[in-house]
Amino acid sequence: MTREAFAFTRSFAPTPATELLVDRHYLLCASRGALRLEAEGQRWLLPPARAALLSAGRPATVTIPAPATTASVLFHVDFVPPPREGLAVVDLDPLARALVAECGGWQESEEPLPPYASAIFAALAAVVWRLAERPSPVRMPAGRSAEVRTALRLTEEQLADEVSFADVAAKVGLVPRSLARRFEAEIGMTWRATLRRMRVLRAVERLAADDTPVTTIAHEVGYGSLSAFNAAFRELTGTTPSDYRATFTR
Structure with missing residues (x-):
């Protein structure tokens, strides 16, 4: 039997x-680059500071728009309780990211996990399951x-150009x-608010x-003014582009 939890x-x-x-219950995140996730008519962007938690058997579609490295952790359904929601996108705190990195030492194998590894995977599940109670509100339109x-x-x-709503409507x-x-x-x-969100999310991918x-x-992403870009970015993410990028490596 494949071990009760593993990462790759x-x-x-x-x-x-x-x-x-x-x-299996699946925790998916990017350690470099960004992923796009779609499920049940909703879409999310997954940069390194964000992850998707999918319960076993929950389908989703993943798109990788630019080169990326993914970090995945899988939990057997008998190892941890099911997540409260079938799909939750969460902002990973430093503890969760450290636990994901630590779990990376145990990949798929027929051998059971040693006690220390089992405790680390269980701790990661406890932390992420708690984070999933407060899912990220930022979705792609x-x-x-x-x-x-x-x-x-x-x-x-x-996004990089002057976009006309009238032209989009005509098309x-x-x-x-x-x-x-x-x-x-x-x-x-509104379409204008949607455009602003799409520009910021594209910036997140680039960061x-x-x-x-x-x-x-x-x-x-279409901003001629750095101050206007910073204001739009802070409105959506609560922080500046530079500080947001820094969270990827903390």
């Missing part, structure tokens, strides 16, 4: 959407209708007022990818 890391080139479905999904795709393709075949109502109904925010200067990233 794996490096990936950019990878299109791939279905993830396992028979996701629409239900074909028109809104297309509008989101068109908007995301133009999806709706008048701006109708598309605006769709955004409010399906996403719960996780390499050491590109913050000013350069601000311009890449």
Whole structure:
């Protein structure tokens, strides 16, 4: 029998959407780069400071937009109780990240875990299960209708440019007022707020990818002013881009 819990890391080139479905409780995070996770019509971005906890048998789709290294920890259903929610995206605190790193010494094997390793995996589960009671509120915008999904795709393709809502509406075949109502109904925010969130989330991906200067990233995601970029970033994440990047290595 494969041991009751194990961990592994794996490096990936950019990878299109791939279905993830396992028979164990699964903690998935990136140690380098960022992942995109989609499940049940919702989407999340997983930079190194954030992880997804999926209960056994819960399907999800993972996309890797740029080179990344993943860190995965799997728990047998008899080793730990099921998470309260089938899927929770959590912000990892320093203790959780340290435990994930420590668990990395025990990969899949037929040999049982030694007592110390078993205690470390159990401690990680206890910490992450507690964090899952306060899931991260930051989601990537996701629409239900074909028109809104297309509008989101068109908007995301133009984040570095001056994006016109009227042009986006015309391309999806709706008048701006109708598309605006769709955004409010399906996403719960205006198109302008959605654009701002998409720009910040793209910046998070870039911050996780390499050491590109913050000013350069601000311009890449459509901000001509560093102060405006910092304000938008702080509004969504509660911190500055530089401080947010620093959390990846703490």
